[in-house]
Amino acid sequence: xxxxxxSVHRIEDIMLVLLLSAMIVxxxxxxVLRNLFDYxxxxxxxxxxxxxxxxxxxxxxxxxxxxxxxxxDLLSRYFNRTSNLLIQAFVSxxxxxxxxxxxxxxAHWIKLEYTDKMIGFAGIPAWLLEIIIPxxxxxxxxxYCLISLSIGRHFYRRSKIRSGLRE
Amino acid sequence: xxxxxxxxxxxxxFRSPLFVVIAASAMLGFYSEDIDLSVVSIxxxxxxxxxxxxxxxxxxxxxxLLGESQASTRLVNLTNHLLGWMPxxxxxxxxxxxxxxxxxxxxxxxxIIALGALLYPALKQAGYRENFNLGLLxxxxxxxxxxxxxxxxxxxxxxxxxxxxxxPVGIDxxxxxxxxxxxxxxxxxxxxxxxxxxxxxxxxxxxxxKALAALSAMKWEIxxxxxxxxxxxxxxxxxxxxxxxxxxxxxxxxVLIMREITIRQLPDIMRNSMVLVGGxxxxxxxxxxxxxxxxxxxxxxxxxDLIQRYVDDKLTFLILLNLFLLALGMMLDIFSxxxxxxxxxxxxxxxxxxxxxxLGIIFLANMQLGYFTPPVGMNLFIASYRFDKPIMTLxxxxxxxxxILLIAVLIITYWPALSLVLIGG
Numbered sequence: 407x408x409x410x411x412x413s414v415h416r417i418e419d420i421m422l423v424l425l426l427s428a429m430i431v432x433x434x435x436x437x438v439l440r441n442l443f444d445y446x447x448x449x450x451x452x453x454x455x456x457x458x459x460x461x462x463x464x465x466x467x468x469x470x471x472x473x474x475x476x477x478x479d480l481l482s483r484y485f486n487r488t489s490n491l492l493i494q495a496f497v498s499x500x501x502x503x504x505x506x507x508x509x510x511x512x513a514h515w516i517k518l519e520y521t522d523k524m525i526g527f528a529g530i531p532a533w534l535l536e537i538i539i540p541x542x543x544x545x546x547x548x549x550y551c552l553i554s555l556s557i558g559r560h561f562y563r564r565s566k567i568r569s570g571l572r573e
Numbered sequence: 574x575x576x577x578x579x580x581x582x583x584x585x586x587f588r589s590p591l592f593v594v595i596a597a598s599a600m601l602g603f604y605s606e607d608i609d610l611s612v613v614s615i616x617x618x619x620x621x622x623x624x625x626x627x628x629x630x631x632x633x634x635x636x637x638l639l640g641e642s643q644a645s646t647r648l649v650n651l652t653n654h655l656l657g658w659m660p661x662x663x664x665x666x667x668x669x670x671x672x673x674x675x676x677x678x679x680x681x682x683x684x685i686i687a688l689g690a691l692l693y694p695a696l697k698q699a700g701y702r703e704n705f706n707l708g709l710l711x712x713x714x715x716x717x718x719x720x721x722x723x724x725x726x727x728x729x730x731x732x733x734x735x736x737x738x739x740x741p742v743g744i745d746x747x748x749x750x751x752x753x754x755x756x757x758x759x760x761x762x763x764x765x766x767x768x769x770x771x772x773x774x775x776x777x778x779x780x781x782x783k784a785l786a787a788l789s790a791m792k793w794e795i796x797x798x799x800x801x802x803x804x805x806x807x808x809x810x811x812x813x814x815x816x817x818x819x820x821x822x823x824x825x826x827x828v829l830i831m832r833e834i835t836i837r838q839l840p841d842i843m844r845n846s847m848v849l850v851g852g853x854x855x856x857x858x859x860x861x862x863x864x865x866x867x868x869x870x871x872x873x874x875x876x877x878d879l880i881q882r883y884v885d886d887k888l889t890f891l892i893l894l895n896l897f898l899l900a901l902g903m904m905l906d907i908f909s910x911x912x913x914x915x916x917x918x919x920x921x922x923x924x925x926x927x928x929x930x931x932l933g934i935i936f937l938a939n940m941q942l943g944y945f946t947p948p949v950g951m952n953l954f955i956a957s958y959r960f961d962k963p964i965m966t967l968x969x970x971x972x973x974x975x976x977i978l979l980i981a982v983l984i985i986t987y988w989p990a991l992s993l994v995l996i997g998g
Contacts, residue, residue, distance in 0.1 A: 422847045423840045433817030437810050459621040465851020475590035476852045493587050501593045512614030539614045
């Protein structure tokens with residue numbers, strides 16, 4: 407399980423770096439081509455826009471790995487560690503539920519796009535461009551399941567140690 | 574429906590990721606009107622239909638690169654040699670460098686972390702009071718938000734463009750509109766700094782040789798603002814393309830020419846910057862869905878009618894707006910605040926005959942203050958951590974700066990021409 411997780415993380419990291427580098431090169435060459443040679447690659451602009459979507463959502467997957475999403479933190483200072491962990495476990499489950507719900511309905515939409523043979527641009531099927539949406543939300547959902555699972559395991563271990571001490 | 578709002582609010586203040594709270598509220602709305610929930614994914618796909626969004630990852634990456642390089646040291650060095658001889662010189666150096674650095678890196682606290690380490694000991698050595706130094710650096714952490722190409726300015730433009738207003742809001746217009754309000758803040762803070770007592774008799778004079786050396790150390794970064802703004806207003810490229818040029822330029826300068834960042838460091842810098850971008854983009858994505866629902870349900874219109882029953886003039890509305898935004902800036906970070914609140918208040922403000930570009934400047938100026946408004950302004954905690962001082966000390970130290978910038982915010986709010994003169998509005 408851990409090795410699977412690690413290789414998924416590695417793939418996400420590599421994709422981020424590749425996408426960002428490609429975007430810098432592609433966008434810059436567009437400007438050079440247009441201003442110096444009065445020439446533009448027609449497919450470059452829609453491709454760049456889709457890359458922004460992919461980059462953003464993969465970035466969001468990586469952000470959920472360390473629970474680094476933007477959130478309001480007003481109250482955690484007033485609670486002790488145990489209550490904070492319990493709150494975290496509950497909130498993570500809620501997050502997972504919402505994300506998996508979006509992924510589920512998104513997958514249905516992708517299926518329709520696939521059967522309707524919708525085309526995105528330059529002959530690329532639309533579902534291929536859109537698939538990152540259910541995929542990323544599914545992965546974020548799984549990530550938050552893992553977060554609450556690891557909190558649950560923490561409490562289980564602690565109660566075991568305590569009961570061990572009593573005996 | 575009515576029980577859901579308090580539950581969502583509770584989940585939000587108990588640290589649910591904000592994108593989840595926004596998505597949940599949109600889904601609840603669509604569900605109650607029997608609209609298939611796949612609409613959320615379809616709305617998120619609109620991220621791929623907005624060319625301007627390209628600017629967000631590219632400017633962010635360029636900012637992270639600048640933050641990792643020695644550019645901050647060189648910038649302080651340069652301004653110090655140019656301005657250090659003036660009364661209050663070093664404090665003005667701090668104000669200007671923080672503003673320039675924040676404009677490029679975003680007010681994510683990186684200014685306090687990167688520049689604070691240099692400026693805090695320097696100010697101390699120059700004989701300024703401890704509380705003045707702490708207050709200055711904490712409040713400077715968000716200074717420069719109004720200057721191009723700051724991310725919040727771009728994001729406000731992105732959100733405003735979704736609203737289909739009669740007056741379109743261009744990001745290049747926002748860049749121009751921010752200049753004078755931003756300068757006003759710098760000037761007021763500089764005047765205050767000049768009046769500060771110092772317990773040192775040391776007098777410095779201008780040293781041409783050292784100033785030229787510092788200028789030469791900075792020769793690759795100095796063209797950057799000219800390149801960005803000149804390119805946009807000279808008509809050579811769009812804002813999103815300016816971001817690509819900036820990213821490429823900074824990459825070449827810091828990695829290949831100055832060699833302050835190694836190629837091995839690049840993947841980590843890219844990854845870290847894209848985590849922030851991911852956090853922002855997913856919020857924009859789900860908020861496209863929630864905004865769409867809100868407009869369909871005519872929530873801003875209904876809210877406007879409600880407010881108009883009690884507030885019938887522009888002035889009262891602006892006063893209430895200031896109070897509301899100050900409270901908001903304390904609690905929400907600037908990106909979420911823009912994405913969640915702007916779609917609601919922008920149509921209302923336009924109803925009160927406020928120019929959308931002016932509203933953007935008012936909004937961001939208020940948010941900038943919120944960064945160090947006690948008790949929960951984010952930069953207060955970052956500074957407390959960075960300078961290892963109790964949070965109460967920082968509350969005290971920032972009071973005069975809060976008052977000065979509050980005056981600036983009020984001038985910006987009630988004098989629209991200051992923002993609009995450059996765009997001819």
